[in-house]
Amino acid sequence: MAPSKNDREARIARERLRAYQARQAVHETGRKRRRRDNWIAGIAVILVAAAAVGLQLAYFGAGPGKPAAKPKASATSTATPTPSPTASGANQGDVPDKSVAENRLWHGTLTLNDDIKLGVTLDGKAAPQGVASTVSLVKKGFYTGTVCHRLTTGDTFKVLQCGGAKTVADGPTGGPGYSFGPIENAPKADSSGDAFYKKGELALARQGGNAYSNGSQFFIVYGDTTIGNDTAGGYSVIGEVTSGLDKLVSDVTSKGTSDGSQDGAPKVPTTITGYTLK
Numbered sequence: 001m002a003p004s005k006n007d008r009e010a011r012i013a014r015e016r017l018r019a020y021q022a023r024q025a026v027h028e029t030g031r032k033r034r035r036r037d038n039w040i041a042g043i044a045v046i047l048v049a050a051a052a053v054g055l056q057l058a059y060f061g062a063g064p065g066k067p068a069a070k071p072k073a074s075a076t077s078t079a080t081p082t083p084s085p086t087a088s089g090a091n092q093g094d095v096p097d098k099s100v101a102e103n104r105l106w107h108g109t110l111t112l113n114d115d116i117k118l119g120v121t122l123d124g125k126a127a128p129q130g131v132a133s134t135v136s137l138v139k140k141g142f143y144t145g146t147v148c149h150r151l152t153t154g155d156t157f158k159v160l161q162c163g164g165a166k167t168v169a170d171g172p173t174g175g176p177g178y179s180f181g182p183i184e185n186a187p188k189a190d191s192s193g194d195a196f197y198k199k200g201e202l203a204l205a206r207q208g209g210n211a212y213s214n215g216s217q218f219f220i221v222y223g224d225t226t227i228g229n230d231t232a233g234g235y236s237v238i239g240e241v242t243s244g245l246d247k248l249v250s251d252v253t254s255k256g257t258s259d260g261s262q263d264g265a266p267k268v269p270t271t272i273t274g275y276t277l278k
Contacts (some may be wrong), residue, residue: 064159064205064219064227064235090212092114093178100123100132106239108138111274112162116251118220119243120202122277127184130204130214130238137176137216138275146174146216147268152263153256156225159197160253161205162272163216168265174217181212186234195226195234200245203235220245220255 101124110118124131137143148162149171164174183197183206190197197203207213213231218238222245227235241248257264 002019006142051098055074056133064161064162065205075258089181091178091180092212095129095178095180096101096105096132096136098128098132100136103128105114106131106135106277108277109274110241110272112248112252112270112272113268114273116247117244118241118248120239120248120277121242122202122239125184127238129180129182130184130236133176133214133216134179134218134238138277142176142216143272143275146272147171148252148272149174149265151253151257153253155173155260156224156226157262158199158225158253159219159221160248160266160270161207162216162270166204168269175215179213179215181210181214183211183233185238186229186236189234190276193229193230197221197227197235199224200241201237202239202241203237206232206235208232220248221251 037094087162095152101122103125106122106124108120110120112118121135122131124135143163146163147165147168148160149168150159150161152159161171165171166174186203187195199221203219203221204214205217205219206215209231214236219235220241252266252268252270255267258267259265269272
């Protein structure tokens with residue numbers, strides 16, 4: 001018996017319903033998958049952001065003399081040599097021998113932005129390992145093109161940190177491929193753990209709590225500064241600026257930071273365009 005017209009229409013309707021239900025099921029599955037993927041992506045973004053903030057707090061935000069709850073400095077640093085120090089108490093990588101410092105004074109010029117010429121003297125007797133590293137890097141031309149990625153402008157916290165990376169954003173990760181210690185020639189701290197770094201001194205930046213995390217990064221003390229010692233001690237003073245500091249202050253540090261805070265990237269982009277020692 002041939003199916004009636006009503007039977008055919010009913011069958012077609014059922015097929016259409018099944019097709020519609022199938023499409024809805026696929027759509028719903030896709031919607032749930034998208035919601036799940038978006039949720040996972042959102043969590044990933046949060047984790048990445050948290051990690052980035054953590055790194056900035058650990059490296060960029062925490063540098064020599066970083067203000068604590070009161071306007072007193074703690075003693076962590078943005079220096080993160082490559083490879084990152086894995087152990088306190090041991091050099092990592094191919095560290096230049098102390099003998100490179102020759103147990104003598106080294107004189108030269110540190111040039112910033114082509115026209116800021118800082119006369120510098122490094123003391124190879126007081127800080128032989130730090131000076132040996134610096135002299136070796138200068139001879140290799142390592143510093144040329146690196147930036148000063150951090151400026152602090154507190155009343156008793158005035159440093160410009162330089163010498164690690166090619167851009168401000170890379171500041172926390174720039175390094176020479178090795179790390180070293182110990183801390184040398186650091187000023188003696190008072191009974192509260194604070195140490196005085198006088199205007200013009202050059203000192204090495206390092207990670208907090210690790211005396212063997214010195215690398216290529218250093219800071220220029222452009223105004224008398226107090227830095228609190230951490231568990232590793234203070235910061236290696238390798239020398240001093242003997243001339244040109246007033247121009248650095250007028251052209252760079254007096255302009256403040258890019259975001260107006262007391263601790264951030266300099267408002268005036270600052271690059272090392274030359275470094276000589278002899």
